[in-house]
Amino acid sequence: MRTxxxxxxLTYCVRKRLVLLSREKLKQQQWRNQSGGSFLxxxxxxxxxxxxxxxxxxxxxxxxxxxxxxxxxxxxxxxFGISARHSSECLDTLKIVDKKALDELENxxxxxxxxxxxxxxxxxxxxxxxxxxxxxxxYVPSLQLINRKLPFGLAETGVCFRPEPALSDTIGCSxxxxxxxxxxxxxxxxxxxxxxxxxxxxxxxxxxxxxxxSDFSMCDVMSEELREGASRGVKVLYRFPSGSETLETLWxxxxxxxxxxxxxxxxxxxxxxxxxxxxxxxxxVSANMDRGVLAFLSNSLQHVQKVDSKQRLHQRKxxxxxxxxxxxxxxxxxxxGSTSELRQVCEGLLQEFLEAGISAWPGYxxxxxxxxxxxxxKYDEMGVLFTVMISESTLENGLLLVRNRDTTIRETMHIxxxxxxxxKYISAAENI
Amino acid sequence: MRTxxxxxxLTYCVRKRLVLLSREKLKQQQWRNQSGGSFLxxxxxxxxxxxxxxxxxxxxxxxxxxxxxxxxxxxxxxxFGISARHSSECLDTLKIVDKKALDELENxxxxxxxxxxxxxxxxxxxxxxxxxxxxxxxYVPSLQLINRKLPFGLAETGVCFRPEPALSDTIGCSxxxxxxxxxxxxxxxxxxxxxxxxxxxxxxxxxxxxxxxSDFSMCDVMSEELREGASRGVKVLYRFPSGSETLETLWxxxxxxxxxxxxxxxxxxxxxxxxxxxxxxxxxVSANMDRGVLAFLSNSLQHVQKVDSKQRLHQRKxxxxxxxxxxxxxxxxxxxGSTSELRQVCEGLLQEFLEAGISAWPGYxxxxxxxxxxxxxKYDEMGVLFTVMISESTLENGLLLVRNRDTTIRETMHIxxxxxxxxKYISAAENI
Numbered sequence: 001m002r003t004x005x006x007x008x009x010l011t012y013c014v015r016k017r018l019v020l021l022s023r024e025k026l027k028q029q030q031w032r033n034q035s036g037g038s039f040l041x042x043x044x045x046x047x048x049x050x051x052x053x054x055x056x057x058x059x060x061x062x063x064x065x066x067x068x069x070x071x072x073x074x075x076x077x078x079x080f081g082i083s084a085r086h087s088s089e090c091l092d093t094l095k096i097v098d099k100k101a102l103d104e105l106e107n108x109x110x111x112x113x114x115x116x117x118x119x120x121x122x123x124x125x126x127x128x129x130x131x132x133x134x135x136x137x138x139y140v141p142s143l144q145l146i147n148r149k150l151p152f153g154l155a156e157t158g159v160c161f162r163p164e165p166a167l168s169d170t171i172g173c174s175x176x177x178x179x180x181x182x183x184x185x186x187x188x189x190x191x192x193x194x195x196x197x198x199x200x201x202x203x204x205x206x207x208x209x210x211x212x213x214s215d216f217s218m219c220d221v222m223s224e225e226l227r228e229g230a231s232r233g234v235k236v237l238y239r240f241p242s243g244s245e246t247l248e249t250l251w252x253x254x255x256x257x258x259x260x261x262x263x264x265x266x267x268x269x270x271x272x273x274x275x276x277x278x279x280x281x282x283x284x285v286s287a288n289m290d291r292g293v294l295a296f297l298s299n300s301l302q303h304v305q306k307v308d309s310k311q312r313l314h315q316r317k318x319x320x321x322x323x324x325x326x327x328x329x330x331x332x333x334x335x336x337g338s339t340s341e342l343r344q345v346c347e348g349l350l351q352e353f354l355e356a357g358i359s360a361w362p363g364y365x366x367x368x369x370x371x372x373x374x375x376x377x378k379y380d381e382m383g384v385l386f387t388v389m390i391s392e393s394t395l396e397n398g399l400l401l402v403r404n405r406d407t408t409i410r411e412t413m414h415i416x417x418x419x420x421x422x423x424k425y426i427s428a429a430e431n432i
Numbered sequence: 433m434r435t436x437x438x439x440x441x442l443t444y445c446v447r448k449r450l451v452l453l454s455r456e457k458l459k460q461q462q463w464r465n466q467s468g469g470s471f472l473x474x475x476x477x478x479x480x481x482x483x484x485x486x487x488x489x490x491x492x493x494x495x496x497x498x499x500x501x502x503x504x505x506x507x508x509x510x511x512f513g514i515s516a517r518h519s520s521e522c523l524d525t526l527k528i529v530d531k532k533a534l535d536e537l538e539n540x541x542x543x544x545x546x547x548x549x550x551x552x553x554x555x556x557x558x559x560x561x562x563x564x565x566x567x568x569x570x571y572v573p574s575l576q577l578i579n580r581k582l583p584f585g586l587a588e589t590g591v592c593f594r595p596e597p598a599l600s601d602t603i604g605c606s607x608x609x610x611x612x613x614x615x616x617x618x619x620x621x622x623x624x625x626x627x628x629x630x631x632x633x634x635x636x637x638x639x640x641x642x643x644x645x646s647d648f649s650m651c652d653v654m655s656e657e658l659r660e661g662a663s664r665g666v667k668v669l670y671r672f673p674s675g676s677e678t679l680e681t682l683w684x685x686x687x688x689x690x691x692x693x694x695x696x697x698x699x700x701x702x703x704x705x706x707x708x709x710x711x712x713x714x715x716x717v718s719a720n721m722d723r724g725v726l727a728f729l730s731n732s733l734q735h736v737q738k739v740d741s742k743q744r745l746h747q748r749k750x751x752x753x754x755x756x757x758x759x760x761x762x763x764x765x766x767x768x769g770s771t772s773e774l775r776q777v778c779e780g781l782l783q784e785f786l787e788a789g790i791s792a793w794p795g796y797x798x799x800x801x802x803x804x805x806x807x808x809x810k811y812d813e814m815g816v817l818f819t820v821m822i823s824e825s826t827l828e829n830g831l832l833l834v835r836n837r838d839t840t841i842r843e844t845m846h847i848x849x850x851x852x853x854x855x856k857y858i859s860a861a862e863n864i
Contacts, residue, residue, distance in 0.1 A: 044577060054573060055512035055586075062513065075786045077794040080487035081494065085608055086591055095534065097527045098595050102553045110542045117549070121534045125607065138486075145476060145487060147798050154487075159518055159591070163530050175557070176517055354507045362509040366579050 042319065044382060045297060053293075056382060059327030059359070061178065061293050064209075065157050067324060068180050068289070071205050072155050079153035079182065080142060084134025086159065091126025091133065094161055127161045131181035132284055136261040139185070140268060148271045150280055151186035151194065157289070178289045185280040187273040188255075192232070195252050198285050199234040202248055206236060206292075208432070209322040211300050215239045221249070229256050236287075238295040247295055248287035255279045296325060300383065319383035320406055323429035328384045329353075329422060331361040333375060335391030345390050349415065356419055358426075364390070380405055385425075388418065474751065476814060477729060485725075488814060491759030491791070493610065493725050496641075497589050499756060500612050500721070503637050504587050511585035511614065512574060516566025518591065523558025523565065526593055559593045563613035564716055568693040571617070572700060580703045582712055583618035583626065589721070610721045617712040619705040620687075624664070627684050630717050631666040634680055638668060638724075640864070641754040643732050647671045653681070661688050668719075670727040679727055680719035687711045728757060732815065751815035752838055755861035760816045761785075761854060763793040765807060767823030777822050781847065790854055796822070812837055817857075820850065 045057035053061060073081045087096055097120060105116045128134070135154040146152045157180045186194050199218060207213035221233030227249075236248040258279065262269055270277040297319070304316045323329070332350055334342045346364040353360035361384060363375070370378075372389075379387050389401040394415060402418065403410045413421065477489035485493060505513045519528055529552060537548045560566070567586040578584045589612045618626050631650060639645035653665030659681075668680040690711065694701055702709040732753045738746045755761070764782055766774045778796040785792035793816060795807070802810075804821075811819050821833040826847060834850065835842045845853065 052517065053515045054570075055514060055577060058513040058515040061515065070789075074789070074791060077782060077786070077792070077797070081490040082487060083485045083490040083493065085484070087593070087608060092531055095529045095531050096559060096593065097529045097556075099524055099527050099553070099558070100595075102527065102549070106546060106549055106553070110545065113542065113545045113549070114538060117534070117538055117545070121531070121538070124529075126531070127528060141486060147800060149797070161519070161528065163532075176519060350509060354509070357502075357506070359506060360509070365509070365581070368579060 042297060042301075042381070046294070056327045057293065060296070060321070060325060061289065063325045063327065064289060064293055064296065065178070065180070067209065068157065068205070068287075069155075071201075072153075072180075072182050076153070078146065078151065079155050080145065082134060082138045082142075082154045082156050083158075084128075084131070084137060084156065086161075087125040087127050088133065089125055091128055093129050093163055094127040095121065095124040096127060097124050129162060130160050131156050131158060131179055131286060132183060132257065133261075135181065135183035136258060139258065140262070143271070150271045150273055150278075151184060151190070153182050153184045155180075155182045157181070180287045180289055182283075182285040184283040184285065185271070186283065187278060188281045189273075191252055191254075191281040191283060195232060195234065195250055195283055198283060199236075199250050202250065202285065202287075203236055206238075206247065206295075209296060209325055211302070211320050211322075215299055216247075216295075217244075227251050227253075229253055238291075238299070240295070240298055245291060245295075246288075247292050248285065251284045253282040253284055255281055258282055296321065316377060316380060318380040318405065321383040323385055323426045326383045326385050327359060328361045328382060329358050329426065330386045330388060331363045331379050331384045332388050332390065333363040335389050337392030337395065341395055342390055342392075345394060345415075349388070349390070349418070352419055353422075356423065358419070358422055363387075376403065376408075386422065474729060474733075474813070478726070488759045489725065492728070492753070492757060493721065495757045495759065496721060496725055496728065497610070497612070499641070500637070500719075501587075501589065503633075504585075504612070504614050508585070510578065510583065511587050512577065514566060514570045514574075514586045514588050515590075516560075516563070516569060516588065518593075519557040519559050520565065521557055523560055525561050525595055526559040527553065527556040528559060529556050561594060562592050563588050563590065563611055563718060564615060564689065565693075567613065567615035568690060571690065572694070575703070582703045582705055582710075583616060583622070585614050585616045587612075587614045589613070612719045612721055614715075614717040616715040616717065617703070618715065619710060620713045621705075623684055623686075623713040623715060627664060627666065627682055627715055630715060631668075631682050634682065634717060634719075635668055638670075638679065638727075641728060641757055643734070643752050643754075647731055648679075648727075649676075659683050659685075661685055670723075670731070672727070672730055677723060677727075678720075679724050680717065683716045685714040685716055687713055690714055728753065748809060748812060750812040750837065753815040755817055755858045758815045758817050759791060760793045760814060761790050761858065762818045762820060763795045763811050763816045764820050764822065765795040767821050769824030769827065773827055774822055774824075777826060777847075781820070781822070781850075784851055785854075788851055788855065790851070790858075795819075808835065808840075818854065 042057075044054040045060060046053060069081070073079050101120055105113065105120065108116055134156055138154055142152070142154060157178070160177050160179050162175050162177060182198070184194060184198065203216065203218045206216040210216055215238055217237050217239070219235055219237065221230075221235055226233050230251040230253055232252040234250040235246045237244045238247050258269060259266070266279055269279045271280050273280075300319050300321045302318045302320055304318055306314045306316060308314060321327075330353060332346050332353075334346060343364060346362070350360050350362055361379075361382075363379075376387065383405070385405050387403045387405075389403070391400070394400045398415045399412050400415055400418070401410050402413050402421075474489075476486040477492060478485060501513070505511050533552055537545065537552065540548055566588055570586055574584070574586060589610070592609050592611045594607050594609060614630070616626060616630065635648065635650045638648045642648055647670055649669050649671070651667055651669065653662075653667055658665055662683040662685055664684040666682045667678045669676045670679050690701060691698070698711055701711045703712050705712075729751070732751050734750045734752055736748045736750055738748060740746060753759075762785060764778050766778060775796060778794070782792050782794055793811075793814075795811075808819065815837070817837050819835045819837075821835070823832070826832045830847045831844050832847055832850070833842050834845050834853075
């Protein structure tokens with residue numbers, strides 16, 4: 001027994017190392033398989049390691065999280081945002097250990113080692129692996145705010161840590177995951193209807209921002225795959241080129257988790273359901289938003305083929321991200337003409353956009369000359385909604401050329417109209 | 433030597449426990465001392481432990497972080513948001529250890545314990561204690577985006593972990609801290625001017641949202657307090673009732689950190705400064721935003737005394753948060769009248785606000801009757817900007833009473849004007 005265990009620990013780290021290495025390879029492979037390896041080419045979004053975002057990826061994830069918050073928290077009067085800690089003494093899967101304490105331990109005589117180890121293991125804080133914990137903790141203080149009236153929800157977004165992601169489950173799932181979570185408290189008799197309600201809402205949300213909505217689907221969780229304590233479950237799936245993956249799950253968890261967390265003290269947990277006092281049932285709606293970002297990227301990426309006048313085939317990558325999600329809404333570039341004057345116009349326009357909260361790309365700052373063709377190709381790959389070209393004629397009559405990413409049509413517009421045009425375009429896309 | 437060490441580890445955890453307990457007490461004490469213990473009373477914002485936010489505190493922190501992002505990233509064309517991982521193999525202060533591996537270790541025979549321990553200590557991921565690490569890592573991939581042109585910045589917000597917060601330094605500083613960080617890359621000859629520029633910008637930012645701007649101040653860091661490798665430092669301070677605390681620090685770090693991180697390979701680090709190629713110098717601008725939230729709360733809280741017609745003294749707490757930071761902009765309540773009809777008006781108005789992105793409080797849902805006086809007292813303490821009262825007369829002529837938190841003046845307004853009025857009020861406050 002001893003030897004078996006000892007052996008297992010002695011090989012633990014070597015094995016772990018090997019598993020990590022092979023997993024890293026597998027991940028990169030899976031990565032490459034995603035829509036023909038094109039994630040890797042979207043380098044400003046995703047760097048060549050899972051979980052690492054470039055500047056555009058950071059903004060895209062911010063936009064996705066912001067849209068989730070708007071849909072789940074800001075637009076619902078009875079859902080409240082919370083913010084729990086990442087670590088707690090109650091958590092028990094991953095421990096945060098002070099390196100100094102570990103090092104001191106190594107210098108101990110052998111007979112005291114075990115004792116020291118036990119102490120460290122016992123007194124260390126644990127890292128969270130999900131967001132349910134925080135909502136259960138905040139449940140009691142929230143009751144006063146809502147006057148014990150059901151239903152209500154506690155929502156949170158944040159990073160969770162995973163001990164060892166399963167090999168089969170690696171797309172957008174590294175040892176750190178950005179999760180969104182809504183914990184919904186309702187009466188037992190309505191919990192099934194609420195599960196259906198939230199499942200519909202969530203699927204609608206994913207599809208709202210999709211270029212190909214049919215790649216997002218929903219299905220019931222089979223009874224053998226149910227989470228511990230769950231009576232029902234629903235998943236939202238995305239069809240990646242390499243196969244379907246779960247983006248979000250909805251669980252009907254009953255009241256066990258709440259009672260366990262609060263040591264069964266029913267009295268302080270009770271809420272009003274009409275005239276009765278009850279302990280509410282819980283729905284847990286949680287998504288992996290790193291994978292969500294990959295799903296939107298994969299869904300928005302189109303390979304467009306075009307034959308030019310000389311019968312040559314051109315392949316173009318266009319990232320047709322939804323207008324509200326696109327990290328850059330407009331790029332500003334200069335045509336030929338008096339550089340310093342055109343530059344002034346660009347700077348003024350840039351300032352106008354930034355002040356209106358429209359993220360703009362200062363392409364005119366780039367001094368390396370490039371053809372219009374390659375400029376458009378670059379911006380299409382970045383998913384920039386519109387490209388504005390400011391030229392000599394802008395100085396004369398205030399007109400500029402505005403190119404649309406999705407239609408590739410170039411339109412002439414007066415410089416005074418462009419800001420309002422963009423704001424309307426984006427808000428129209430939001431309200432569809 | 434052995435015994436001394438052994439002793440030190442054997443008492444390590446007991447001592448740690450005691451320190452934790454006494455620190456907890458001290459924190460609560462310091463907490464209580466903050467503006468006469470009133471943090472504790474703002475329970476929807478801050479719960480009775482440091483680092484724990486209630487629903488309103490969560491929204492306040494979101495708003496603060498959003499304003500930081502707008503000022504530092506969105507409104508600057510050459511600052512890019514990044515998002516690095518919380519853990520990395522290069523980090524060495526705090527280690528994430530799988531509890532299972534620790535437990536397996538305890539079952540090992542004594543002679544294998546040390547070896548197992550060393551392996552775990554060596555192969556574990558480290559948790560980040562600051563955000564500089566991520567920016568240095570993202571420096572090289574960012575160069576392509578900006579075409580190697582200086583200056584530019586990489587910005588990030590996120591949670592960092594602290595091993596053992598010093599006892600003297602506990603206000604808003606638990607073992608987890610929400611940090612904001614801007615790493616600014618510039619030519620060596622301009623780094624001093626840029627430090628002055630960013631220091632001015634940051635102080636202005638803090639003061640913009642303050643009720644009493646003079647409580648925020650700036651000073652140079654003394655040479656004996658300089659961070660390792662820094663040639664200059666500037667701090668932004670806030671005068672809490674219990675004493676001044678540092679909210680933000682700006683360090684001029686030269687090029688050592690960048691060279692060290694990339695093992696001195698100058699070639700791939702070089703940027704253009706006019707015609708020359710150079711390795712840029714770094715400025716690090718980082719703030720503790722948990723403490724920032726406490727500073728804004730402390731700064732906005734006013735105790736107003738009032739003598740009523742019967743010569744009784746009333747004390748009122750008003751949380752005069754800046755309009756853009758206030759988590760709830762407007763509360764909707766019903767006066768006397770036909771409940772179901774008034775409720776319909778309230779619900780319509782609530783929906784209108786939420787769709788316009790104005791966070792509104794559905795006070796009309798609260799069925800417990802309360803006097804107008806106590807309603808206003810509650811909303812003032814929550815920092816709600818305006819309270820709208822919908823009554824029988826609203827049904828007749830569309831007029832409603834709007835009360836201003838700061839002036840306590842009640843104004844009559846038509847129901848069709850209120851949304852526009854609010855949007856204008858908030859955006860006017862933003863642009864001061």
